[in-house]
Structures are given as structure tokens and as C-alpha cells.
Amino acid sequence: MVCDLPLPTSFTSRPTVTQPSPTSASVHPPAYNYSTIVDYTLNLDIVHSEIPTKFSRAPRTCPFYKRMPHSNFAIDAFSYGRIPDCTGYFLTHFHADHYGGLTSTFNHGPIYCSAVTANLVIHKLGVNSQWVRVLPLNQPVLIGEARVTLFEANHCPGSVLFFFDIPLPSPATAARSFKILHTGDFRACPAQCLNPYIKDTQLDALYLDTTYLDPTYAFPPQREVIEAAPKHRLDDRLLFVVGTYTIGKERIFASIAEALDSKVYVDYPKKRILRCLEDPALWARLTDRAADAQVHVTAMNRITKLHMEAYLRENPAFTHLAAIKPTGWTFACRGLPRRRTFTMEHPTPISRSSNLLIMGVPYSEHSSFRELAAFVLSIQVKQIIPTVNVGDPARREEMRVWLDKWQAYKKHSGVQRIPVRQDYW
DNA sequence: GCGATCAGTT
DNA sequence: CACAACTGATCGC
Numbered sequence: 059m060v061c062d063l064p065l066p067t068s069f070t071s072r073p074t075v076t077q078p079s080p081t082s083a084s085v086h087p088p089a090y091n092y093s094t095i096v097d098y099t100l101n102l103d104i105v106h107s108e109i110p111t112k113f114s115r116a117p118r119t120c121p122f123y124k125r126m127p128h129s130n131f132a133i134d135a136f137s138y139g140r141i142p143d144c145t146g147y148f149l150t151h152f153h154a155d156h157y158g159g160l161t162s163t164f165n166h167g168p169i170y171c172s173a174v175t176a177n178l179v180i181h182k183l184g185v186n187s188q189w190v191r192v193l194p195l196n197q198p199v200l201i202g203e204a205r206v207t208l209f210e211a212n213h214c215p216g217s218v219l220f221f222f223d224i225p226l227p228s229p230a231t232a233a234r235s236f237k238i239l240h241t242g243d244f245r246a247c248p249a250q251c252l253n254p255y256i257k258d259t260q261l262d263a264l265y266l267d268t269t270y271l272d273p274t275y276a277f278p279p280q281r282e283v284i285e286a287a288p289k290h291r292l293d294d295r296l297l298f299v300v301g302t303y304t305i306g307k308e309r310i311f312a313s314i315a316e317a318l319d320s321k322v323y324v325d326y327p328k329k330r331i332l333r334c335l336e337d338p339a340l341w342a343r344l345t346d347r348a349a350d351a352q353v354h355v356t357a358m359n360r361i362t363k364l365h366m367e368a369y370l371r372e373n374p375a376f377t378h379l380a381a382i383k384p385t386g387w388t389f390a391c392r393g394l395p396r397r398r399t400f401t402m403e404h405p406t407p408i409s410r411s412s413n414l415l416i417m418g419v420p421y422s423e424h425s426s427f428r429e430l431a432a433f434v435l436s437i438q439v440k441q442i443i444p445t446v447n448v449g450d451p452a453r454r455e456e457m458r459v460w461l462d463k464w465q466a467y468k469k470h471s472g473v474q475r476i477p478v479r480q481d482y483w
Numbered sequence: 484g485c486g487a488t489c490a491g492t493t
Numbered sequence: 494c495a496c497a498a499c500t501g502a503t504c505g506c
Contacts, residue, residue, distance in 0.1 A: 137487090153497085153498065153499095154498065154499065155497075155498065155499090159486090159487080161485080161486070162485095163485085163486085243497095269496085269497080270496090274495080275495095275496095301493090303497080303498055303499065304498085304499080306498095357499085357500095358493070358497095358498075358499075359492065359493055359498095359499070359500075360493095361493080362493075383493085385493095385496080385497085386496065386497075423497090424496095424497085484506105485505105485506090486504105486505095486506095487503105487504085487505085488502105488503085488504085488505105489501105489502090489503085489504100490500100490501085490502080490503100491499105491500085491501080491502095492498105492499085492500080492501100493496100493497105493498095493499095
């Protein structure tokens, strides 16, 4: 299995980093409007003071890239108390670094999210359901003047992209609307670009999850990793243990369990979380009896040699244990992007002994560099605003150079989208 | 007891 | 080492 297919070198070869543009005289963030976004994007240094730093003790204010221009909406912005004039608090998915600050005492206004995220917000955080508004997938809903549509983000269960289509107020521009796509955290795939609301749409702004916007980050398509599950039932006394965070990585343990025709054991707190996912096939595979399941799920931080040795002793029905640590950076190395292969028959062992194997599995829930390139090259958009790695000026500059390069490539080549085969670029 | 913040872990 | 995401300690009320 090939880790990464080649993209034309014209848009994946490393560009030279140019010097930052001259700093604006003003350090005070002006009101949020389209020209502000242009300024911010061209020179993010002027809003560096807005980006939270680890050592700041001052009360934090919501940074510009979490507020949607021409609206009173904020995205994944629960760490700033009540945001002045905010009429809609949007949540892209249920990971702590995005819902951070959201607690049972929240009373600032409506929270808009998917059904799965709503279940988790209510049942895990205890947020009063009077504040939670479930939005459907792939179906526009009017919120005030704005038309909002959610799409599958391919990150974790319940994760969504938000598409905002906002009428512009002034008579001169009444015929036009302002169109924003916010990716939250996502793993880019062609279906996101090809859906009828995005395909052939000229977007004004793309708020982009730029986590792996660096050619270092090359890893296989998720489908190939899922299909790398054992092809047939192995020794009944071999136990698979899969590490997970609160939500995410379900497709790994589900596909292994399916291949082994086994139940899946999770502890009771995890079972309560999985119930929120509204996935009947996953639910039907669960069991409360550890000895009945050849596939167990545990917290990611338990996937260590010491913990797994103890785990095997605690489960005497099994003689051998294969622990799986799904992670996005297994194949990441500093320097040039590499091609590697991955199969369960030739795993990447983190640790092994006579009866214990711990392997890293390159199962990322963020886009690879290549997928990010294909996504940006398959979308028509005026401005791209990174939402990740924005705290480091050097990273901001590197990201800006890549994004400018892709934008220029589209403009000069006339390419509108990257060809798709079998639902993948 | 609750929430905010930061340091530490894998 | 890289990284996202989580966990735990500490502080203030």
C-alpha cells in the first residue's frame, strides 16, 4: 500500500519563505468586516496580541478568526465568557480543545451543532438543553438572516463543516451574499467539495483547519488503514486493545472487530459516550463481558508497555495482546515527505515482547498535507484564514506561502478541481 | 464544590 | 523528535 500518491510538484515543492509584509500602524483590531479579514490574512502580525499565549493571565477576548464576518456568530469560542453581541455560538465537534470553557452553567445564547455533538454536550458537560440547537446535515436552515448548512467533516463522530450564506445589508450589494465555509477540524475528502452547495460556488472566505499544512505530514488514506485490519480470524487467545480519546478512532476498532467477527468491550463510561453517537451497528457490537470480546477499547494514555502487561494479566482468557495506538504522526519525519507502506502484517512496532506487541497505526482524523492541497485546489474562494498553528509567526508565514501558492496555481492554470477516483483524490 | 489556568503525559 | 488531546495539580472564589 502506497502511503501517498504524487501531486504535481508545481504545488507541493517547498517554496521559499518571503519576508513578512510591513506592519500596519494600527494594533487595535477594527470591527469585523470583509476588508478586516483581508488585512488580517495579509498580515496576521497585527492581531498577534489577540491570539492567546500560554503565559497570559489577562482575561481572554475572542480572537478574530473565531468570529464570522457579516454576522454575530462565533465558532468554538467558549473560553471567553459571554461574547458581546454574539447571537449564535457554533460548535464544530466534541473535543476538549474546541468546547473548552463550556460548562453546565453556560447561559450566553443558543449553541448550534450536530445531533451527535448535542447529545455529548448535554450528557457529558451537563449543558442545559434549552441552549442547544441541533442542525441537520446537508440541509440549509435559516438562523436570523443567514442560511447555515452542515456537512460531514470526516474528523470524529458529530464533527461538521459550517457553510454560512449571509445576505449583505447595504442596497448596493443586496443582490449578493457573503459565503463562508468553516471546516472546524476536518479530514478533507472530495465529497465535501462536490456537494451541491459548494461545487461551483464562489466562496468569500474559507476558515481552514491547517493542522498538517506542511509536506512533512504524509500518511495513507484512512480507508486503506481501515482495510488493513486482519483479513481472517487469528488465534482466539490474541486480544486486540485499541487506544482512543473521548470520541474518534471508532472505525479502527469496528473494522478489526468485524474482520474477527468479535464483540467489542468498552468500560461503562465509554459506553455512555458511545451511546451518544447514534450508531446502531457500533452499539450492537458492544458487550459488557470483557472475556467475550477479542477487541477491547481503552484510553490512549493506557497504551504503554507497562499498562498492557498488566492488562494481559487481568484478562487471563487471553495469552497474547496486540495494542494499537492510532495516531496522525506515525509517519511524520522532519525533512522531505516520505513514501512508506503500512499493513497489519508489517506493523510499525512501538514495543514488542514474546506475548505483547504495541503498534502505531497511521490513522489520522486531520487532513494530510496532500489532502489539504487537493481540497484547496478543488474550492473557489477569495480568502483563506488558517485556524490552527496561528500562535507562531514563523508557522503563519509558512502556511501563508503554501496557501498563496495554491491560490495562484488555480488562478493561472484555470484548474477548478483535482480529479477524483473511487471517492478519493 | 466549581471553574479557570497551566504543566505534564503519551 | 513530531502532534492532538487528554489528565492532573494548583489557585481563586
